Amino acid sequence: MKYIGALDQGTTSTRFILFDEKGANIASFQQEHQQIYPQPGWVEHDPWEIWDNSCECIIKALKSAGAAGSDVVGIGITNQRETIIAWNPKTGKVWHNAIVWQDLRGAQLINSLKGKIDASWLRDKSGLIFSPYFAASKIAWLLDNVPGLREDAEKGEAVFGTIDTWLTWNLTGGKVLVTDVSNASRYMLMNIETCTWDDELLKAFNIPRKALPEIVPSSGMVYGLTSPSGPFRAEVPVCGILGDQQAALFGQACFTEGLGKSTYGTGCFLLVNTGTKLVKSENGLLTTVAYQLGNDKPVYALEGSIAVAGSLVQWARDNLKLVENPQELDKLATSVPDCGGVYIVPAFSGLFAPYWRSDARGVVAGLTGFATRAHLCRAILEATAFQAHDIFRTMEEESNITMTALKVDGGLTNSKPLMEFQADLLGIPVIRPLVVETTALGAAYAAGLSVGVWKDMDELSSYWKEEKRWNPTMDDRTREEKICFWKKAVNRTLDWIPTECDE
Numbered sequence: 001m002k003y004i005g006a007l008d009q010g011t012t013s014t015r016f017i018l019f020d021e022k023g024a025n026i027a028s029f030q031q032e033h034q035q036i037y038p039q040p041g042w043v044e045h046d047p048w049e050i051w052d053n054s055c056e057c058i059i060k061a062l063k064s065a066g067a068a069g070s071d072v073v074g075i076g077i078t079n080q081r082e083t084i085i086a087w088n089p090k091t092g093k094v095w096h097n098a099i100v101w102q103d104l105r106g107a108q109l110i111n112s113l114k115g116k117i118d119a120s121w122l123r124d125k126s127g128l129i130f131s132p133y134f135a136a137s138k139i140a141w142l143l144d145n146v147p148g149l150r151e152d153a154e155k156g157e158a159v160f161g162t163i164d165t166w167l168t169w170n171l172t173g174g175k176v177l178v179t180d181v182s183n184a185s186r187y188m189l190m191n192i193e194t195c196t197w198d199d200e201l202l203k204a205f206n207i208p209r210k211a212l213p214e215i216v217p218s219s220g221m222v223y224g225l226t227s228p229s230g231p232f233r234a235e236v237p238v239c240g241i242l243g244d245q246q247a248a249l250f251g252q253a254c255f256t257e258g259l260g261k262s263t264y265g266t267g268c269f270l271l272v273n274t275g276t277k278l279v280k281s282e283n284g285l286l287t288t289v290a291y292q293l294g295n296d297k298p299v300y301a302l303e304g305s306i307a308v309a310g311s312l313v314q315w316a317r318d319n320l321k322l323v324e325n326p327q328e329l330d331k332l333a334t335s336v337p338d339c340g341g342v343y344i345v346p347a348f349s350g351l352f353a354p355y356w357r358s359d360a361r362g363v364v365a366g367l368t369g370f371a372t373r374a375h376l377c378r379a380i381l382e383a384t385a386f387q388a389h390d391i392f393r394t395m396e397e398e399s400n401i402t403m404t405a406l407k408v409d410g411g412l413t414n415s416k417p418l419m420e421f422q423a424d425l426l427g428i429p430v431i432r433p434l435v436v437e438t439t440a441l442g443a444a445y446a447a448g449l450s451v452g453v454w455k456d457m458d459e460l461s462s463y464w465k466e467e468k469r470w471n472p473t474m475d476d477r478t479r480e481e482k483i484c485f486w487k488k489a490v491n492r493t494l495d496w497i498p499t500e501c502d503e
Contacts, residue, residue, distance in 0.1 A: 001026075003067060004448045005075045005236070006440035007054060007171075009163050010244065011083075011100065011266040012314070014050060016057035017437060018065050018072070019444045021453055023463045025437060027065035029057045036097060041104035041349060044097035047085045050163065051170050058231040069232030074222075074451040075171070076240030076443030078247035079163035081186045084138040086149060089159045089169065089177055095149050098163070099138040102267075102307055102349045106137025107358050109205075117204060123280060125201055127185060127192035127287030129356055133305070135162060136188035136205045143207065153211040162186070164241045165213045171238055173227030177213040180241035181298055184215045185289040192278065192287055195298055218242050218250075219446035220294025240446030244439050245269040246290050248409055249301060251442030252433065253464040255457045258401045262392075263439065264412030267352075268309035268384055270391045271301045272399055281398050284354035285391070293449065302399055304353035304391030308346035308362075309384040310412050315346075316380050322373060326415070333378040333417045340375035341366040343489035344383045351493065354394040361496040365489040381415055385422040386486040392426055405429045409438040424474035425483070434465040 003018040003026060015030035031053040036044040062069060082101035087094045099105065110132050119130060128134055139160045143150045152158040161169070165179045184190045184197075189207065191198040197209055216223060218241055225235040242250055245263060249271045252261040260272030271290065276297045278287055290301035308315075313329055316322040323329040343365045345351075350358035364379075396402060405428055412418055413432050423430040435441055448454045 001071070002073045002453075003065070003071055004444040004453055005058070005072045006444040006447070007058070007075060007077050007167060008244075008437075008440040008443065009050060009054065009077070009079045009167060011080045012311070014053045014057055015440065016054070016061045017440045017444070018061055018067065019441065023435060023441060023444070023460075025435065027061045027067075028437075029060035029064065031057055043100040043103045045083065045100055047087070047094050047098050047166060050098070051166070054167060054170075055231040069226070069234035069236055072232065072236045073453060074237045074239045074447040075226065076242070076445070076447030077164050077167050077238065078242050078244050078439050078443035079167065079183070081162060081183055081243040081245070082133060082135045082138070083163055084135050084142070084160055085163070085166050086139075086142050086146070086158055086160050087166070088152065088157055089174065090157065092174065095146050095158065096142055099142070101133060103138065104132050104349055104358060105141050106132035109137045109140055113204065123287075125191060125198060126188050127278070127280075128188050129284060129286065131356055132358060133352070134186055134188040136201070136207065139207050140205045153208050156210045158211055159213060160207075160211050161213050164243070168223060168238055168241070171226045171230060172224035173230065176224035176238070178216045178223050178241070179213045180216055180218045180243075181289045181292045182218055182243040182246040183241065186243060190215065192289070195289065195292070216241070217294050218246070218291040219449045221450060237451055239450035240443055240448070242291060242443055242446055245271055245303065246288070246301070247442030247446070248439045249273065249290055249442065250445055251438030251440070252407045252409060253461045254407065255461060258403075260395070260403055261407040261409065261438070262388055264309055264384065264408060264410035264418070266309065266311045268306035268388055270304045270388060270395060272395055272401060272403070274300050274302055274399060276300065279399055283394050283398060284356045285394055285398055286353070291446070302395055304395055306384065306387040306391070307349050307352045309387070310410070312344075312346045312380055312383060313412070316377070322376065329377045329380065330415050330417060332374040333381050336372070336374045336378055339379045339382055340371050341368060342371050342375045342379040343485055344376070344379045345489050345493050346383055347493045351490070353391050355490070357494055359495055359497045360493040363489060363492045365492055366485065378417065381418040382421055384412065385418060385425050386483070388422060389425045389483070403428065405431055408432050409436055419470045423470040423472045425479060427472050427479065429472070430470045431466055432468040434467040436467070
């Protein structure tokens with residue numbers, strides 16, 4: 001049997017999955033990596049730990065399947081986006097820990113640029129908005145704060161890449177430096193229309209073009225072959241790359257305009273396919289590249305991002321010691337009929353779409369003596385559903401598309417109370433597919449299309465099957481009341497940073 005491999009490198013863990021020719025999961029292995037917090041608002045990862053974990057996942061998944069690396073006909077990569085690594089592509093020297101997408105250290109630069117650059121100009125150029133979330137401010141920070149790095153970058157002896165670039169470079173034995181167009185669209189340095197690095201954006205952030213990887217299609221070409229000395233012990237085509245949220249859209253077979261999905265992982269991300277036309281948002285949504293197949297025109301999407309979703313459950317478990325595992329949190333949340341008036345807004349790194357307020361910080365609102373641990377657990381789950389609702393409504397307004405159902409994926413879709421509440425808030429069915437590893441599946445699809453395992457998008461669409469559906473049961477009055485209190489809680493998070501006591 002021949003396999004398609006997907007290396008899925010996420011914010012908290014890495015996994016490698018082997019899929020067969022029908023898109024079925026044959027074997028997988030997953031490994032968590034350390035979250036490094038040098039100071040409040042800063043988040044880092046160890047690049048070599050991520051690479052070591054990637055190797056371990058590949059080796060153990062192959063062993064589990066009883067397969068050799070030569071049995072894999074193609075590899076797709078999907079990755080946490082915006083996370084930046086700086087390294088010397090000749091020696092492998094890493095200049096600094098990876099700066100993670102959640103990291104806020106670029107906020108000062110972004111704030112200074114707001115006074116010099118018009119937001120509409122930036123949006124028209126990049127499809128993005130002013131935020132330290134994107135890669136450009138992270139690269140600029142590294143250039144300005146790591147001694148010797150700018151000099152090497154100017155000489156072409158340092159490269160800045162997202163995780164897909166780092167993994168491709170390592171897999172190919174240091175021969176290939178590329179990023180696909182979906183990841184490149186998250187740098188805030190790519191022209192969203194031409195899909196090339198933009199000289200004016202590079203100048204605005206003072207970043208040398210020669211220090212960036214080549215932009216390539218998401219599928220339809222072989223970027224390089226894996227090194228025989230690497231984890232596959234064979235030359236395997238690396239032939240598909242998609243940023244994690246675009247990969248989930250691809251894996252959910254959202255190939256036509258108007259189809260959308262929501263991924264509930266560390267963060268929560270809603271994307272809707274807008275076809276080959278650019279839809280510019282006036283309300284904080286992002287215009288991003290969904291994917292590009294070979295030399296075809298890129299397909300675009302509107303996206304709304306939530307920074308804290310599954311990581312809020314992790315925080316409740318690890319920091320608060322509120323529960324021992326997510327299953328216990330679900331059980332407690334189900335033991336009460338509602339949140340007991342408690343609302344949690346997890347603005348740990350500010351608020352993302354549709355607010356985009358980096359000055360916000362998290363709050364627990366509505367506490368009374370009536371509230372119990374169970375109410376807090378329910379409020380933790382409901383926080384994700386409320387944030388997704390905010391984005392969903394904005395997305396419908398911006399795209400002029402009325403969505404009649406929402407496809408969902410990600411680890412948090414295992415939470416029955418969350419999915420029930422999400423359906424209630426949206427007032428439409430929430431549908432989970434039979435294959436829930438849609439991010440990895442999307443990367444596998446991209447790779448398989450490149451090497452002829454699958455013929456076309458219609459064939460991929462035929463493999464999508466519904467596994468579970470949640471239908472709304474909440475009445476309109478209750479829904480509107482809950483949304484009203486949620487908005488009150490959101491307002492309480494604003495203007496926290498800076499405060500008067502800092503002045």
